[in-house]
Amino acid sequence: MDTYHRGNFRGNGTRHNVNHWGCNDKEWRVVMPLARRLHYYLTADPWTREVILNTVSAWQTYERTASSAPSITSALSGILVKHELTNDPADEAVLRRMADLYARAVRPDGHFVKSVHVNLATGEGDPVEDGQTMDGRYFFLNLFGGQHALVELAELLDHRPLIEAAARFADRCIAEEAAANAYGRIISEVGVSMMLGGNIKWHTRTITTAISLETGKGEFALGIALGLVLLILAFAVNSVLSLARQRATI
Structure with a gap:
């Protein structure tokens, strides 16, 4: 209707x-x-x-x-x-x-x-x-x-107050979009690294190479973020392996 x-x-x-x-x-x-x-x-x-x-x-x-x-x-x-x-x-x-x-x-x-x-x-x-x-x-x-x-x-x-209010809202939307895009890039890099890391000839893109490539382009924030992800993944993997070894010796 x-x-x-x-x-x-x-x-x-x-x-x-x-x-x-x-x-x-x-x-x-x-x-x-x-x-x-x-x-x-x-x-x-x-x-x-x-x-x-x-x-x-x-x-x-x-x-x-x-x-x-x-x-x-x-x-x-x-x-x-x-x-x-x-x-x-x-x-x-x-x-x-x-x-x-x-x-x-x-x-x-x-x-x-x-x-x-x-x-x-x-x-x-x-x-x-x-x-x-x-x-x-x-x-x-x-x-x-x-x-x-x-x-x-x-x-x-x-109406100046409404124009300024609309600008504040637009600035917030742009900032949130930039943050979402940055997060998406980090996730995509990690996903590509986990899927392709060393398994396909001429297409190797590990997290470490991604860090090197991105910082080489001046994308320092993304490089630092990927480095933190790498540290977290390494810590998680080592923790799982350590726990597995402990259980194996019991």
């Missing part, structure tokens, strides 16, 4: 856009207007415009506490599109308050707080300061339009 137009579920859609297996997961993200506006601008279809405005009207009857994304960012995107369609000054005031809210929802370390409380009719709200973050759930922000909506809003309003 792409969009409920009336009743208790007005403004919601069913997950995956289908009413499969009697699924009772009704969410705002399913009917997010941010992409639907593209259809309207390309076709000028009046029903598409009506669905967008009807959906936003339903959302703005809520005052709720929810995860920072995707439901509240979906509502934010809807109000953003409504403002774009109608140029209503009241919508701009709501958007400015929500921009203030999301600027405060990004901590100094770049993490989004897990939840926010907001009155969607006015845009007034606050981050829920309970020490919890969205760590592990950022796909709800990044893959369901929230990141796009926040960046577009920050640029539209030239």
Whole structure:
């Protein structure tokens, strides 16, 4: 069910856009207007415009506490599109308050707080300061339009606090990606060494040769990390062999 137009579920859609297996997961993200506006601008279809405005009207009857994304960012995107369609000054005031809210929802370390409380009719709200973050759930922000909506809003309003908050979040994402890539390289080197180490002619790549090659390229951090892995593996192997010898002499 792409969009409920009336009743208790007005403004919601069913997950995956289908009413499969009697699924009772009704969410705002399913009917997010941010992409639907593209259809309207390309076709000028009046029903598409009506669905967008009807959906936003339903959302703005809520005052709720929810995860920072995707439901509240979906509502934010809807109000953003409504403002774009109608140029209503009241919508701009709501958007400015929500921009203030999301600027405060990004901590100094770049993490989004897990939840926010907001009155969607006015845009007034606050981050829920309970020490919890969205760590592990950022796909709800990044893959369901929230990141796009926040960046577009920050640029539209030239909202410096939100721009700076988005930059902190981006810096954190880049740092975490770099750390994950470095960890992945270490694991892949160890895996290649264990599979190929001395067994295939002209393809020998032991951990020691990997250390030499990487440091030769200036990759000192990776070389040190591989050296530590080598020491740990050597200690583990020696411990197992020592234990086996002790048992053999009993």
